[in-house]
Structure formats: C-alpha cells, structure tokens
Amino acid sequence: MEFTTKTIPVEKTSASRLAQVDFNNLSFGGVFTDHMFICEYKNGAWQDARVIPYGPLSLEPAAKVFHYGQEVFEGMKAYKDAEGKIWLFRPLENQRRLNRSAARLAIPEVPEAIFMEGLKTLLQVDSDWIPTQAGSSLYIRPFIFASGTGFHASPSDAYTFIIACAPSGAYFSGEVSVRIEETYSRAANGGVGYAKAGGNYAGQFYPTKLAQEAGFQQVVWTDDHTHEYIEEAGAMNIFIRIGDTLLTSPTSDRILDGITRKSILTLAEAEGIPTEVRKIKVSELVEASRQGTLLEMFGAGTAAVVSPISSFGYRDQVYTLPKPEKSYAAYIKERITDIQYNRAEDPFGWRYPVGN
Numbered sequence: 309m310e311f312t313t314k315t316i317p318v319e320k321t322s323a324s325r326l327a328q329v330d331f332n333n334l335s336f337g338g339v340f341t342d343h344m345f346i347c348e349y350k351n352g353a354w355q356d357a358r359v360i361p362y363g364p365l366s367l368e369p370a371a372k373v374f375h376y377g378q379e380v381f382e383g384m385k386a387y388k389d390a391e392g393k394i395w396l397f398r399p400l401e402n403q404r405r406l407n408r409s410a411a412r413l414a415i416p417e418v419p420e421a422i423f424m425e426g427l428k429t430l431l432q433v434d435s436d437w438i439p440t441q442a443g444s445s446l447y448i449r450p451f452i453f454a455s456g457t458g459f460h461a462s463p464s465d466a467y468t469f470i471i472a473c474a475p476s477g478a479y480f481s482g483e484v485s486v487r488i489e490e491t492y493s494r495a496a497n498g499g500v501g502y503a504k505a506g507g508n509y510a511g512q513f514y515p516t517k518l519a520q521e522a523g524f525q526q527v528v529w530t531d532d533h534t535h536e537y538i539e540e541a542g543a544m545n546i547f548i549r550i551g552d553t554l555l556t557s558p559t560s561d562r563i564l565d566g567i568t569r570k571s572i573l574t575l576a577e578a579e580g581i582p583t584e585v586r587k588i589k590v591s592e593l594v595e596a597s598r599q600g601t602l603l604e605m606f607g608a609g610t611a612a613v614v615s616p617i618s619s620f621g622y623r624d625q626v627y628t629l630p631k632p633e634k635s636y637a638a639y640i641k642e643r644i645t646d647i648q649y650n651r652a653e654d655p656f657g658w659r660y661p662v663g664n
C-alpha cells in the first residue's frame with residue numbers, strides 16, 4: 309500500500325475535547341489532542357496505518373516494552389503562523405534520528421513515507437489544536453515500542469508506532485539552575501546515550517531528584533569516565549559563551565545529536581558569532597566564571613528551545629551567571645522561533661509546510 313495523506317484511513321472522534329482546553333494557560337505536554345496516528349509491525353512489515361481517536365491502548369502484561377524497555381521516541385513541534393498555515397521544523401531530521409535510535413534498540417525502522425504521511429494526516433485532522441498564543445505550539449511525540457509478548461530477553465516480533473500530540477506552552481517557567489553531576493552518569497561509550505531511548509530518561513530521574521532537593525532544577529552530565537568534561541543536560545544540549553565565543557561539546561556515543569543544537573551552530577556561523585565545537589572542561593568553566601569571562605550558559609532542545617541558565621552548582625559552590633544585555637541566548641531564540649513561526653525568511657530551508 310502507498311502511504312499518503314489521501315490513503316491513510318481516518319476514524320474521527322465523536323466527542324471532541326477541544327472546547328475543554330484553556331489555550332491561554334497551557335502547561336507542557338499535559339493535554340492531548342483528539343486523535344493519534346498508529347501503525348503496527350507484524351509478520352515482518354509495517355501495516356494498518358491509520359488515524360484514530362486518542363485513547364487507551366490494550367496490551368498484554370507480557371508485552372516486551374514492559375520488561376526490557378525496548379522503546380524509542382522523538383520530540384518535535386508544529387507551529388501555526390499568523391495566516392493559520394501549519395509548519396514543521398526540519399522534520400526529516402527527526403524521522404532519520406528515530407530510525408537511528410530504533411536500529412540501536414533492535415527495533416525495525418519506520419519508512420519515511422509512513423512517518424511523514426502519518427504525521428501530516430494527523431496534523432490536518434487535529435489542526436484546530438495547534439495553539440496560536442505567543443510561545444505556544446503543538447508538541448509532537450512519535451514513538452515505537454515492543455508490543456509483542458514474551459518473557460524471553462530478546463527483541464520483540466511485533467511493534468507499535470504511534471504519533472500523539474499535546475498543545476503546549478513553555479517547558480520551563482523562568483530561569484534554570486543546574487548542578488554539574490560527578491557521581492551518576494547518563495551514558496557511556498558504546499551505550500545508547502545518542503538514542504532517544506526511554507530508559508535513558510528513567511535513569512536520570514533519581515539523580516535529578518537529588519539535584520532538585522539540593523535546590524537545582526536540572527542536571528548537567530559530565531563524561532562517565534573522568535567527570536571532567538561537560539556533556540549535556542537531561543533533554544537539552546548545552547551551550548556556553550566565554551567572551552564572544554559560543555562553545556558546545558562534540559556529539560558522541562554519549563551525547564544526543566540535537567536538531568536545535570546543530571541549527572544554532574549553523575545560525576551562529578551565518579551571523580558571524582565565533583563558535584567552537586570541542587570538549588569543555590568543568591575547570592575551564594569555573595575558571596572563566598572566576599575571571600568574569602563566562603557570560604552565558606543555555607540549554608537547547610525542541611521542547612525548551614533556548615533555555616538560559618542562571619547559575620550552576622559544582623561541588624559545594626554555586627556560580628551565578630551574569631545577565632548580559634545583548635545575550636546570545638535571546639538573539640538566537642528569536643531568530644529560530646521567527647523561522648519556526650514563519651515570521652522571517654528561512655535562508656536555510658528548515659521550514660516544512662503541512663498541507664498549506
């Protein structure tokens with residue numbers, strides 16, 4: 309079967325929940341649209357692609373996802389411009405990364421046509437759910453999990469691919485303070501850190517809880533071997549501004565190759581902001597802070613876009629970041645969101661129209 313927005317069957321809900329949603333007070337990822345896209349992998353092929361009402365699934369207790377965590381996901385957003393047109397941001401990057409994650413978890417890859425046509429069909433059906441309030445967008449969560457059964461620790465023979473959406477406001481309210489972690493690790497060489505695999509996040513909850521109890525909001529991970537180098541945050545890549553230079557760590561087995569991260573690097577280079585992609589020692593950060601050359605730190609990811617960091621804790625010290633008037637974070641965030649919401653030219657070809 310060919311997958312297009314014209315051939316994917318749509319079963320519409322008889323009870324829309326749209327009127328119950330307060331679009332002026334949206335949290336992040338807490339309410340879900342009326343429909344979802346679903347497709348199943350059976351007998352060696354993806355099949356039965358359809359859009360159906362959003363709702364509970366029926367799974368056996370022996371489904372392998374419950375026992376071995378065989379699951380990968382993506383995070384993306386849809387934006388509505390002033391004319392009501394719908395846009396995605398570099399969606400094929402998400403599609404390819406989902407498949408890189410899937411390959412690492414021994415999950416069958418989802419063909420591009422199923423991903424893209426399924427997504428577009430869903431967005432057209434739920435288009436009234438895409439918020440237009442400033443700073444709001446439709447957060448999109450594609451994910452694949454092992455729905456086949458068995459207690460044997462081996463890959464499933466059946467999988468489910470779902471795309472669900474949540475109209476969302478800001479991910480963080482206000483500034484973010486982080487703790488640089490030296491005890492726990494998020495990822496290791498040869499592991500699954502570069503994949504958006506569910507288990508990577510479950511493993512962060514406990515250390516993050518400890519950091520929160522100590523007064524921080526997020527953890528910044530260091531390399532698992534020496535804990536001397538900055539890696540990334542729980543769901544964001546990290547940028548550091550020392551003097552006029554914007555620094556970020558190179559991606560690796562352990563660091564997720566963020567689409568926001570690479571967009572920021574491209575944008576900064578085009579705007580003449582000096583960038584360096586290299587390993588960054590925590591001691592360099594501390595030293596720059598003492599000398600007053602550490603001007604900014606921010607997280608970068610689809611959910612939080614660009615999220616300024618107000619302070620970082622390291623060992624028993626808290627280092628506060630200055631608030632430069634012309635911050636890179638504010639400038640870059642505006643440039644990226646202007647492209648995402650179709651408020652500015654898109655010289656890089658990042659915007660992707662959905663049935664406009």
Ligand SMILES: *Cc1c(COP(=O)(O)O)cnc(C)c1O
Pocket residue numbers: 383504540541542543544545564565566567568569608609610611
């Ligand atoms: C999703 C994610 C990011 C950000 O990636 P984007 O493609 O920019 O959304 C960064 N780090 C981790 C660990 C992530 O899961």
